[in-house]
Amino acid sequence: MADVEGFCLKKVLVVFESCLTEKQEVLMDPYIEGWKGLVRFLNSLGTIFSFVSKDAVTKIQIMENFRSGGQQEKYLTVQSMVTYELASGLVDLKNRSEHPNSGCRTILRLHRALHWLQLFLEALRTSQEDSKTSVLCTDSYNASLANYHPWIIRKAATLAFCALPTRNTFLENMNLGSPEEAVDMLGEALPHICKVYEITEALYAKHKLLDLP
Template sequence: MAAAGAFSLREVLDAFRGCVTERREGLLEPCLSGWWGLIRFLQSLGAVFGFISKDAVAKVQIMERHRRGEQGQHYESLQSMVEFELSRGPAELRGRPDSGCRTVLRLHRALLWLQLFLEGLRTGHRDSRTSTICTDSYNASLAKHHPWVVRKAATLAFCALPSRDAFLEVMNVGPPEQAVDMLGEAIPYIQSVYGITQELFAQHSLLDLP
């Protein structure tokens, strides 16, 4: 799947809805589809989010190569990926910048920021400052993983964000109130993927991979 085309919140909802099985396995294929949708959302907002969207594109492409590679059967789910990569030894896992676990961890951190930001848009008022919503979400998630220079640049960039209604229009699902309703549907699925990943990586001490 390519990142080209207009953002559609409905597509993101459908993708993340299919990420988690009844056994609480996190399926990578629909998760990557959901990520392409979120990347289109970031790209539709212009250069402000360029430093996040470019990194996300690179990480999703790494995971797609794993899925389509010779060991693709081990990258069907988050659980099978972790089991496979841990079986190859912690030294290799920590020494490979393109390891699936390390790559997913970077996407996982960014997903928390997007989850918090979208929730802030959903629950905010019409006159809520999107720069404040975005900055608060960033400070509670990605900021601690970025150097000071990046944090400073991001905070300054957020000051130029459009209004809340403008963000809701980008969702491409109708008037703002309809976008708010669909965010209410989509966010729990995103939270579920985040929660499963957090639990799995914590269980295997993978949350601080370099």
């Protein structure tokens, strides 16, 4: 579907499918690509979400810099990044000090946001036609990402959610055809995002990285 007249979320969601290697590792380039697409979709919802997309863009850029820098092959997968950064002492484990923007802590922020996305899209998919997008979005945010955000950000986020369009308009904004067709696509695409999320979560848990400052 043409990007000029809108934005096809399906293309973005299928990118997450290509993140997984045979060895169940998460490839960095499609992960970054997927995030860029999500940011474009977010921007299509209006400037009220600029403060969100700005932060996501900053984090995407940090990861792109690693992927084009001198140690780029170390950042081929999330797994190789964790191994490399930990072995080289490149991760601040207690306080943000010498390595404030490690790949590990940056991916952790995106990873937590991916959990919110998963909950939100699943709620949207299974909701009734007259459900309020803002309520679905707030509930999934409170169940996930909000736990890591200070009060002021929670406040700003919850206020911005009120500007979300109705469920059917939102589904139509995905440019996948009718709301019913969009719901079907979500059913196909979401398991791939879940898988990427679960693998990253298990990796971070194994290395005790889930609370990186």
